[in-house]
Amino acid sequence: MGLYSESPDWADIEPIPQDEGGPNPLAAIHYSEEYSEAMGYLRAVMARNEMSSRALALTEDIIDMNPAHYTIWLYRAEILFAIKADLHQELEWLNETALAHQKNYQIWNHRQTVVDRVGSPAGEAEFIARMFEKDAKNYHVWSYRQWLVRRFDLWEKGELEDVELLLKHDIRNNSAWNHRWFIVFGRDDSAVAGDVIQREMDYAKDAIRLAPQNQSPWNYLKGVTRRAGNPMSSLKDFASEFASIERPNEVRSSYALDLLAEIYSQESDGKLDAAVALDLLAKHYDPIRANYWNYRKALLEQPATAA
Amino acid sequence: MSPTAPNYRRHNDSADASFEIELIRELAVDQTKAAFAVPALFTNPPPIQDGLETQTSKARSDTMQKCLPFLLNDDTSDSPIPKQNSFGIPSLRKKDHVNFLHGNLADFPAPFVAMDASRPWLFYWSLAGLSFLGEDVSEYRERLVQTVKPLQNATGGFGGGHGQLSHIASSYACVLSLAIVGGKEALELVDRKAMWQWLGSVKQRDGGFQVTHGGEEDMRGAYCAMTIISLLNLPLALPSGSPARVKGDETFLTGLMGWISHCQSFEGGIGAAPGNEAHGGYAFCALACLCIIGEPHETINRCLDVPLLLSWLSAQQTTPEGGFAGRTNKLVDACYSHWIGGCWALLEAAMRGANQSSSECLPPGSLWSREGLTRYLLCCCQAKSGGLRDKPGARPDAYHTCYSLAGLNAAQNHYYYSPDTKGNPAPLSASFNWRVDATKEEGVPFDEDDRIRLVHPVYVLPWGTAEQTRDFFKDKDVD
Numbered sequence A: 001m002g003l004y005s006e007s008p009d010w011a012d013i014e015p016i017p018q019d020e021g022g023p024n025p026l027a028a029i030h031y032s033e034e035y036s037e038a039m040g041y042l043r044a045v046m047a048r049n050e051m052s053s054r055a056l057a058l059t060e061d062i063i064d065m066n067p068a069h070y071t072i073w074l075y076r077a078e079i080l081f082a083i084k085a086d087l088h089q090e091l092e093w094l095n096e097t098a099l100a101h102q103k104n105y106q107i108w109n110h111r112q113t114v115v116d117r118v119g120s121p122a123g124e125a126e127f128i129a130r131m132f133e134k135d136a137k138n139y140h141v142w143s144y145r146q147w148l149v150r151r152f153d154l155w156e157k158g159e160l161e162d163v164e165l166l167l168k169h170d171i172r173n174n175s176a177w178n179h180r181w182f183i184v185f186g187r188d189d190s191a192v193a194g195d196v197i198q199r200e201m202d203y204a205k206d207a208i209r210l211a212p213q214n215q216s217p218w219n220y221l222k223g224v225t226r227r228a229g230n231p232m233s234s235l236k237d238f239a240s241e242f243a244s245i246e247r248p249n250e251v252r253s254s255y256a257l258d259l260l261a262e263i264y265s266q267e268s269d270g271k272l273d274a275a276v277a278l279d280l281l282a283k284h285y286d287p288i289r290a291n292y293w294n295y296r297k298a299l300l301e302q303p304a305t306a307a
Numbered sequence B: 001m002s003p004t005a006p007n008y009r010r011h012n013d014s015a016d017a018s019f020e021i022e023l024i025r026e027l028a029v030d031q032t033k034a035a036f037a038v039p040a041l042f043t044n045p046p047p048i049q050d051g052l053e054t055q056t057s058k059a060r061s062d063t064m065q066k067c068l069p070f071l072l073n074d075d076t077s078d079s080p081i082p083k084q085n086s087f088g089i090p091s092l093r094k095k096d097h098v099n100f101l102h103g104n105l106a107d108f109p110a111p112f113v114a115m116d117a118s119r120p121w122l123f124y125w126s127l128a129g130l131s132f133l134g135e136d137v138s139e140y141r142e143r144l145v146q147t148v149k150p151l152q153n154a155t156g157g158f159g160g161g162h163g164q165l166s167h168i169a170s171s172y173a174c175v176l177s178l179a180i181v182g183g184k185e186a187l188e189l190v191d192r193k194a195m196w197q198w199l200g201s202v203k204q205r206d207g208g209f210q211v212t213h214g215g216e217e218d219m220r221g222a223y224c225a226m227t228i229i230s231l232l233n234l235p236l237a238l239p240s241g242s243p244a245r246v247k248g249d250e251t252f253l254t255g256l257m258g259w260i261s262h263c264q265s266f267e268g269g270i271g272a273a274p275g276n277e278a279h280g281g282y283a284f285c286a287l288a289c290l291c292i293i294g295e296p297h298e299t300i301n302r303c304l305d306v307p308l309l310l311s312w313l314s315a316q317q318t319t320p321e322g323g324f325a326g327r328t329n330k331l332v333d334a335c336y337s338h339w340i341g342g343c344w345a346l347l348e349a350a351m352r353g354a355n356q357s358s359s360e361c362l363p364p365g366s367l368w369s370r371e372g373l374t375r376y377l378l379c380c381c382q383a384k385s386g387g388l389r390d391k392p393g394a395r396p397d398a399y400h401t402c403y404s405l406a407g408l409n410a411a412q413n414h415y416y417y418s419p420d421t422k423g424n425p426a427p428l429s430a431s432f433n434w435r436v437d438a439t440k441e442e443g444v445p446f447d448e449d450d451r452i453r454l455v456h457p458v459y460v461l462p463w464g465t466a467e468q469t470r471d472f473f474k475d476k477d478v479d
Ligand SMILES: [Zn+2]
Pocket: B333, B334, B335, B336, B390, B400
């Protein structure tokens, strides 16, 4: 006896019980009666490909019990469109559900499907900001945000400002750095204007001065330099602010030392200096990666092609 | 605990004899500790730390504080003290982990309903983990075949449960589980023709794979699809009706390497899809997928900036914990022992180039710290009640147990690529050319008793299983 079997609205449906395949299934879950019953009805309406408001309500009931069920989300999206349900109401319900189930990721693919159909990103940035309050590195939320930017051409609609806010809060948030890259360089492969390159270099350098042992802005700075087609040697003076092989006891950033080693290795008479920098890393400043630094040292002996 | 003042723990109900045994063992442990001091690298904070505090730096130092007592082998909450290996760190508690994994194939109470769409993963993680620990899992064959049968859809592929839509992850986990238990009955359960058609229906025009109809397109999709295609020996040609079939001569490989190449981020690591943040899980999926598509030195070098990827991978090993994090500025987590730890052999094969014996630049040992990873897994990740966990304070689960064991395997062995014959191998045959050198690298703190069975570096299957599966389907068509 249950919610569905006693309801006249569902009297025409014969639920399909779960086929466990045999008497001793592996990793079988002892479902609650409510879940078992609802799933029986779900299998039955899905088998008929029923598109109705009662089927929609059924998916909501099951999602409340188990949001990690991709099949139900996909079926729900189909029903929403087939019965022309109010999609704004759907988004409001999704907001609550996403906040209640932070770790759930199936919901983001569904949200994407719905927002795509709605045809407007209105309200999405605000909602994402609420999600980021709880976890500003949620991979699925960031991936959804990239989709929004591409789909609605939001490259210049406040994305950079939002990233800056997040980085102000935590300059080590690598997801925010990645999004910054995406906004500035991810649009297409065409050349980026010189003043934009300069702006991005300055932004990364300021971040490094705030906390020199933070790998995110170093990766960003090197990425921008590469993307602009500039040699790494253009960063030599900057890197030298944080490390110098002349003052081996005053290294403030292992990433600066790594970069200096790379720059020296490309100089015609820099091999010895590069080796000193790599030794400092292997022995003092980053010994967990000693094997890697020693490999880089071995590369110095190679003919010109060294990376 | 100092060597001269052992911490005797008397159990009220224990007989004198057993107390004595425990006392002797504790004394022995303390002597071991004195003899094997933990290197400072694994007991001290990183040499350089910035003063500026943020959420990220707080989380990092919390994790370090949680791990340090375990790295020092000073965790006093364990009673009795677990058995130590000859390096003075905890041995691999195989029996406990075996019991834990058997438990993951038994019944679950109602609150585990969130697993309802991912039970095939439980089959794979548990059966793979048990095999890595040396257990014979063929006893599960009949029950697995029964359980998996209702998950297969007539239109091809497996869903997460009966009546659920086919999904590439469920399909992958079901096929691998069936391969692990092996045998005709298990392998013939897969409807290969329907699987081929279903995979064709999720192949996309841009080269990648959707995980399910209407689902996301990501690196898991590509890796799972190519794994299934190569193990089941499915045709490379796309079935008619595939959305990726435009001109008519496209295959499952069309555009795939280009798509993977676009997933390498400016940091050097690889994201779930083009533009996404570099992430360890997707790095392994990308490299393994490329090792299925062709020979590693051909595909990986052609598709990816190898020096940049190497630098990113290397940067994921954390100190003092010794394990791997999955992204820049994130925390150490045991599952990346495989996702990052499993990348090394594949990348090294690419770096050695066509002539696998000439490794002028590659050091004879490793590019990473096998010692660090071994310490992290054995000291920090073994849960008292069995199973392995993300980090101290987390509950063990089958996922972290499986991938911790795979990571331990990566630290214990050297896998290398060595084709029988020179020249172009047959399509999708390169991934069956891996060999292993199980010589222990000096200083890596494990004993022979801590060894687990060999694991295929591309398929994450017990050694030999991938070849047996492919052989079984060698001469089979899809008609
Ligand atoms: Zn994990």
